[in-house]
Amino acid sequence: MGTRVNRSGAALFARHALLADGWRRDVLIAWDGAGDLVRVEPDAAAPQDVAQADYVLPGMINLHSHAFQRALGGLTERAGGLQSDTPDSGAPDSFWTWRELMYRFANRITPGQMEAVAAQLYVECLRHGYTAVCEFHYLHRDTDGAAYADPAETAGRIAAAARQAGIGLTLLPVMYAYAGFGAAPLKPEQRRFRSDPALVLRIVEALDKLRGPQLEVGAAPHSLRAVSIAQLKELTQALPGGRPLHIHIAEQALEVRQCLDATGRRPVEWLLDQADVDARWCLVHATHLSDAEVTALAASGAVAGLCPTTEANLGDGLFPLAPYLAAGGRFGIGSDSHVSQSPVEELRWLEYGQRLLHQRRNVAVSAAGTTSAGQRDVAAFLWQQTLLGGAQASGRRLGVLAAGRRADLLVLDGDHPNLDGAAPEDVLGRFLFCGNDNLVRDVLAGGRWTVRKGRHPDQDAIAVRYKTALRQLREA
């Protein structure tokens, strides 16, 4: 596959490909040596020397990741664990007790182990259909809280892991200054996160030499509880123009109450009031919104970064998707804590959560008011809209199979019983809402085949390094 049609790039002939205007037949897709699409031509004749594929989709964007948390997967599912010291945290098995377990782990991991864990995660993400990831990276300091000689020591490890795996990356160094609203001092277990605008900008500057078509650098004020508004403004104003800005917001009901106590406003309301939130921004979670916040967030042009499997795992709550889509809001998906590495599972949970909440079917597509415009396919709607939101949040040229965008695409397994003989308009429904086999067969990311027949070429070596890192962490 991918027979070369010119010296520096390659091409693929798709019998069916999902383009911006829907499924098209006989699409010749060609890319250059830099990994950009140069030609996407429907109704083309099949060239003799170009490999063919049945069903081709744009690769998905994972807009929210904390890579090191991959190593915690499945280890926090025991009831009656830690008692949180967070006041009013409610039940003993809450987000806040999960966070304490996560901190224990975060305080031991070395830069080399971070790289090994991230590489494993990124290979898994590629194999399930993500071709890009936005890394919300906050472990900047050494285990004792001291600064590394290179401010980008750990962020550079994330970039190295993405290079090994071949996934596109938006690196978001995180600013984390306080333990809670009212400038509460950081706890000892938060010492590795400690940062201010100056440190984050030094990290951004150090990472800028890595910027290129496969890597963008933005920044992330962690949350309204972890930074002051003055710091948030200082960072966002000093960041070079057009760079992505991500923030955690309104994930937990407790956080909403604390924000109300501290500011008299709800988190999204307060952020929109205090910062120039626009299309550069991604508001991660935004789970707990008032009606007015739903409308205001949609109008801002920012992306809501939804992480359905993590939000379910942590018991966060359900995002008000129906009114948000009715208001024209943009959204994307992220795997956040990595209890899942599959966009299929995120989108399935996103839609199913809404069905359970509203006790009806196909919520996303009907809420968006697109049924009258002819869009009745909930899976196609979810995939396409998630691509648009994810591309925007990544700050990279992604999300659509079109000349000038990155050559990021998935070839689905047309021989699988779930897809054999499928009409193109049924493909996404079968892909997202039927069964548990991974239907992603081949993955092209930045013009490079990172997965062929379900396998990444370096997956075995990367898994060995991951298992070694986990063994070391268990024994530490």
Ligand SMILES: [Zn+2]
């Ligand atoms: Zn997060």
